Amino acid sequence: MNKEFMSGNHSFGEAAIRAGCKHYFGYPITPQNELGEYMSEHLPKAGGVFLQSESETAAINMVEGASAVGARVMTSSSSPGISLKQEGISYLAGLELPAVIVNVMRGGPGLGDISAAQGDYFQATRGGGHGDYRTPVYAPASVQEIADLTYKAFDTADKYRTPVMVLSDGLIGQMKEPVVFPKKIEKLPEKEWALRGMGSGPSRLMASFHIDPAVIERHNWKLFRKYQEIEKNETMYETYMTDDADIIAIAYGCTARIAKGAIKRVRKDGIKAGLIRPITLWPFPSQIIKDTASKIKKYIVFEMSTGQMLDDVLLAVEGRIKVQFHGRPGGAIPTPAEFARIIYREYQLESKS
């Protein structure tokens, strides 16, 4: 397979087309417009439908429709637009409809700015819409991973009949890197549940409302069991130089890349630092964080926010060791030198104590 040189935003599109995505519905917003542009040009050539909707709300409801009839479908936006999609994501979860939602995060809250940020972690992992549901969330840290995880997201969505989010940011979305794409999918999974016209069989109803709370309770427990399955099977993470580490950074997405740069620097000075990088944010790789805690002195959580993933780390660590946090919210982009300084400082504090 050929290596290509592509932006993250274009790679979302190419990977989706290769995964058999036949529908893209979206509304323009910076910094992810290049994804819409890519889909508008290439999806029709692949026999699919590109549609610029009148709003994000319209787009996510179009996603519901296309998914209900069994198609592989994607929408994308950036933070403010993702907020508008939340009612639809809740609906997809309730109806157990597969779909892939891409969020190329920018600074917030409100309109914020158009720089890269990681302030939507809570929204993505806690189920930003209403109700008792979870959304699997992939957090790519490179253009290659955008391709791989977007491709995978379609499989996960179909396998578990759930909306899946790929949570990226303006930095990786706009960055160009070499990328090798997965092979074009040949056979899509059967969806015997899809609305395909009743014919002579029994009629199918897709609705998430039921007046009897007992029915909805049963449905919630069913979803819960599904989420347990996903937690068991789909958790993904990367460890980097953790084997001999005294101090370990935890970071995802572009922040993890910056942290890697910092770790390379401090390692030259003999500081034994490593990195755990969650690749799925939900399900969160709690186990490895918990297990590693007993072998090291300290975790440092790096985020481009005031501390959101931090909560999940603290839950996993259960107070075993110290957890230090360093964050830059609102679209400020940290540097490897900045992270390195934090690691030096924490390392020195640790050796003194």
Add this chain to the structure above:
Amino acid sequence: MNSVFDFKDTVDIAWCPGCGNFSILKALKLAINELNIAQDKLVMVSGIGQAAKTPQYIRANFFNGLHGRSLPAATGIKASNPELTVIAVSGDGCTYGEGGNHFIHTIRRNPDITNIVHNNMVYGLTKGQASPTSERGFKTPVQVTGVYLEPFNPMAVAVSLNASFVARAYAADIEQTKEIIKKAVNNRGYSLVDIFQPCVSFNKINTYQWYKENTYYLDNNHDPYDREKAMHLAFENNRFPLGIFYINNTNKTFEENLPAYKDNKLPLFQRSNIRKKIKEFLD
């Protein structure tokens, strides 16, 4: 021109050189200056887009809302303080696309606000996608084979909903645009001023030259109280009419329908007896 609405220092204006927004800004500032609106009685509202930046360049209080939501925010301001002159400014995408539903229902609700729409028939800020008013065939990086949707007709929608005031202006004609804005602000009820605005960067079809060739001003023979005529004008697309299409002063405004302001025009937050009344009620 020097007015209280000018900033003392030069502000950095983030529009492309030659953009039609500069003329609209000028016309708007002239209009509010000539109307002698007290500075503490004016609130500007906008959504998001190039057009929505306009209030940033006017020395007035300003609520910058979400993309598409300028009109609900303006309604909220009016509900709480009807004494204010409220001018909502945004683009065609913001007002007719993302905010399309609000556009319809704000006209029906009829708050006494002025709604200025910089209609450049494109999404300027997000770099050139088609907007609801883009012409058929308009090609963009996203509409690669050209727009195939029927263009949104704000004038026809507003007249059909019996809006209080419906006008169209052209950015480059500052004097006429100023006069239309003044009439719109003075009108009691929801007033739409859709302003044709050249976008020199992303709309190479509807250029200054194009507007010159494809528009004309209504003359005194047009009776703005004639709804049917106004509807005919709204559908004209051979050459586009400019001026006041329609005025309807028969409907009460939103504020006039509110019991809270029936006998007392004082804004709610200024009424000191409210707490007393609540206490009395609770006692």
